[in-house]
Amino acid sequence: MKLLLKLIFFSCIFYSCTSEQLAVSEYDTHLMQNIERVSPTGDITSFILPEDGDYTPLKQEPTNPMTPEKVALGKLLFFETGLGADAVKEVGKFTYSCGTCHVPAKGFMPGTVQGIADGGIGFGLDGESRARFHLYEEDELDTQGARPLSLLNAGFMTNTSWSGAFGAGYANEGTEDQWGVNTPTEVNHLGLAGLESQNIEGLHLHRMKFNREIAEEYGYKEMYDNVFSEFPEEERYSLTTTSFAISAYIRSLLPNQAPFQNWLKGDMTAMTIKEKRGAILFFDKAGCVNCHKGPGLNNQNFFAIGVKDLYETGEAFATGPDDLRNLGRGGFTGKDEDLYKFKVPQIYNMKDSPFYFHGSSKRSLKEVVEYFNEAVVENENVNKNISAFFRPLSLTEEEVEDLTQFLETGLFDPNLNRYMPTEILSGKCFPNNDVLSQVQMGCE
Ligand code: HEC
Numbered sequence: 001m002k003l004l005l006k007l008i009f010f011s012c013i014f015y016s017c018t019s020e021q022l023a024v025s026e027y028d029t030h031l032m033q034n035i036e037r038v039s040p041t042g043d044i045t046s047f048i049l050p051e052d053g054d055y056t057p058l059k060q061e062p063t064n065p066m067t068p069e070k071v072a073l074g075k076l077l078f079f080e081t082g083l084g085a086d087a088v089k090e091v092g093k094f095t096y097s098c099g100t101c102h103v104p105a106k107g108f109m110p111g112t113v114q115g116i117a118d119g120g121i122g123f124g125l126d127g128e129s130r131a132r133f134h135l136y137e138e139d140e141l142d143t144q145g146a147r148p149l150s151l152l153n154a155g156f157m158t159n160t161s162w163s164g165a166f167g168a169g170y171a172n173e174g175t176e177d178q179w180g181v182n183t184p185t186e187v188n189h190l191g192l193a194g195l196e197s198q199n200i201e202g203l204h205l206h207r208m209k210f211n212r213e214i215a216e217e218y219g220y221k222e223m224y225d226n227v228f229s230e231f232p233e234e235e236r237y238s239l240t241t242t243s244f245a246i247s248a249y250i251r252s253l254l255p256n257q258a259p260f261q262n263w264l265k266g267d268m269t270a271m272t273i274k275e276k277r278g279a280i281l282f283f284d285k286a287g288c289v290n291c292h293k294g295p296g297l298n299n300q301n302f303f304a305i306g307v308k309d310l311y312e313t314g315e316a317f318a319t320g321p322d323d324l325r326n327l328g329r330g331g332f333t334g335k336d337e338d339l340y341k342f343k344v345p346q347i348y349n350m351k352d353s354p355f356y357f358h359g360s361s362k363r364s365l366k367e368v369v370e371y372f373n374e375a376v377v378e379n380e381n382v383n384k385n386i387s388a389f390f391r392p393l394s395l396t397e398e399e400v401e402d403l404t405q406f407l408e409t410g411l412f413d414p415n416l417n418r419y420m421p422t423e424i425l426s427g428k429c430f431p432n433n434d435v436l437s438q439v440q441m442g443c444e
């Protein structure tokens, strides 16, 4: 911080600062002090995200080290509609991909209350018009009883999903007797990290297929041979290797071009005064940093803040009051003390969603901030384990606006399109390939 202040000070002597720029530096100083106070290293750099291609600071699976080639392969597979070979109806085959429910332009969320892959139709501009295809019954749809998580900053997560059910180590040490009991987590017995485990299960769950024939048909064989040469050939073209490549790609998804990131890296003009005032609150009075920590502003701990469940929107398919997902971490561990606790999600690029919390109960970031400010549990089924950090914040109306501004634009990377391929090897339309999406996306 001292260095930055010196720089600002000297540039003011040489270039004669306007009063506005001087006023800005007061906010900068205040914000730096607030961040330093909560930083585990005592300085603001601990919140800086790695640059694209810098994989060392990320939590990697030791048996699946990241390489640029692997990330590039995963980038194609994530959007490859050619993998959707296990659709329940002929008409659904090859119409969806991971990118159907995790849309880059929606912060890798679906842009709707709930994601629908197989059995869904349409895309709209950016996923917002995905709907149920009338030939599918409700119980035939590929949907889940919680809003899809964003995949940004997942490289800082050891255990994935809202309940943290995936991944053999870390938070899940000691939960072994629950693997595969109430949740489809048998895959944890492979001993892999959260992403690798979840993505093996996810490929099955989302009705996708991969084998040597598919690799050859679409032209992926050479890339697999190159990236997975250490796998014996009979194991090389599988859902496991596919998950490995996709996991490497997901770890590379870093919103490191957001104004707040540029500010942290020394560009004091990257944020507006309003964003800085919001950030000052985030790291202090509003207490957000008690739970949203580290460069990803996420957290491998689980907290109950009492938001409503997805079925309560009245707009979601195939979920209801008995959905195990409503119980959060407790639905996985079976422990009373884990009931209603959810993983702390990352919060970059939230503005485009706009469906917030696991049950999509809020429709704007201002509503989210007001929820935290008032701290009144909205879900009447949640009667225990509410976090002590969830308490009234006494933010004024102006402070609510400032904090909302920081979330909306300060934590917004405008260039996430760099994480999308220009085409996929099958040549099919992506991330969706149903007839309506094809028209809407202009790929017939
Ligand atoms: C039908 C919509 C849908 C599709 C298709 C889909 N996902 Fe998801 N994804 C979800 C939902 C819902 C969640 C949250 C589930 C939960 O936690 O209960 C999620 C969560 C995740 C997470 C956890 C992130 C975290 O931080 O914990 C990962 C990783 C993930 N998905 C990867 C994938 C991959 C890879 C694919 C393609 C193989 C995929 N998803 C396809 C709906 C979808």
Ligand code: HEC
Residues within 6 Å of the ligand: 149, 150, 282, 286, 287, 288, 289, 290, 291, 292, 302, 303, 304, 305, 307, 342, 343, 344, 345, 346, 347, 350, 355, 356, 357, 358, 359, 365, 368, 369, 372, 373, 387, 389, 390, 403, 407
């Ligand atoms: C007690 C820990 C805690 C505190 C304090 C906290 N959060 Fe969160 N936050 C969470 C959890 C847990 C969730 C997910 C809850 C759920 O969906 O069930 C969440 C969700 C969110 C979301 C929605 C993310 C999504 O994927 O829909 C936003 C935005 C957010 N928090 C912003 C904030 C802001 C701003 C503050 C400060 C005012 C704050 N949080 C304080 C734990 C916390």
